Each structure stands twice: as structure tokens, then as C-alpha cells.
Amino acid sequence: AQRVTQPEKLLSVFKGAPVELKCNYSYSGSPELFWYVQYSRQRLQLLLRHISRESIKGFTADLNKGETSFHLKKPFAQEEDSAMYYCALTDTGFQKLVFGTGTRLLVSP
């Protein structure tokens, strides 16, 4: 069964500290992995996807197929990074997204 696990409900860091939001998945095949973000009073939006290998707002995520992980990282957190982050996967050809339960990132000054 497809499953996405985000073990931390809340991650609280100080501004300038490194951030790592954990995501593990189970899927029999080759999924596409994503990170979605929801800022306060805004709608859910795509932050990054693994195949693009981009760095968005300083965030990167590396797909580790051996560990079935797709952790989201940023070397220096900013206050504006405070938001709800969801890891998700989909199988190509069918656009269903399977989401984790989300991690709330709180960056304090």
C-alpha cells in the first residue's frame, strides 16, 4: 500500500538554524515525490518535486530510494518559513496524491 510518513507533528527552530523535515514512504514502484507547503491563511501549494532537483526558497530534498526517504532540508531557517509542510507521492500516469500527516515548522526569532 502507498503510504507517506512524517514522524514529527511540530518542529520548532530558531532563525538561522538548519532545518530537516523528515519524510519516509512506502510504495511498490517508482513514485514521484513532492513537498507541499501551506502558509498561514493561504492555500496548499507545491514547494518542490524530486525530479526537478531544484532548490526552492533555499529548500532542497533528495530522494533516497534505499531508505525510501525524501527529507526536506534548509541550511538556515527564516521566520517566513513557518508553515505546514506536507510530503506527498504519486504514481506517474495517475494524478492521485498521497499525503503524509504534515509537519508544522515554527521558526522563532
Added chain:
Amino acid sequence: ETGVTQSPTHLIKTRGQQVTLRCSSQSGHNTVSWYQQALGQGPQFIFQYYREEENGRGNFPPRFSGLQFPNYSSELNVNALELDDSALYLCASSSLADLTYNEQFFGPGTRLTVL
């Protein structure tokens, strides 16, 4: 370019009633997906509509049904409402042109409360 819109914003119903939620897809998109987000959970896939046909369904009972119209807008209908149906219902639109993933753009959601 107009983004995804949903109506109504909030809705309160009683157990056993029926509800219809509406979604207008983003300009140029032909696919609409619906998700249920219970409190403290991530969104769960309900179903997807492509060219007015259901194109995949999640683990939801038949009392959850949908429609897509020629202009690609969509409705989600839920019959015989149960207390556990209380959730945020999200609509997402995308362009299903080939077998590659195309970004889904989410609407603001409809908050349904069942009493």
C-alpha cells in the same frame, strides 16, 4: 489567469442530510481532483474527474459522488452525512495531457461541519 475557486467557504449540516460542494478549475485545466482533509491529517484523495468521467477513486464509500461539467468545473456530492464527514474538502485542478505528472493547483477549500 484565474485560480481554483470553491464554494461555499463554510457549511453546517446535520447527520443524514445531503451536501453539494462546488469547484471551478483553473483556466486551461481539464482535470479536477477532490480531497478530504480531516483535522490534524493530510488531504486524502476522494476521486478525480477528467473530461467529465471519473478517472480514479480513493477509499471512499459510494455516497461520495461527483460530476464534472463541460467547462471542467466540478461538484462533490455527499449523501447521508455522518459526523466523520466533518472536514475541509479541497479541490485541485490540473492539466492531464499525457502520462507525466502535471502540478495540481489547490483551491481554498470548503469547511463542512456535520452536527
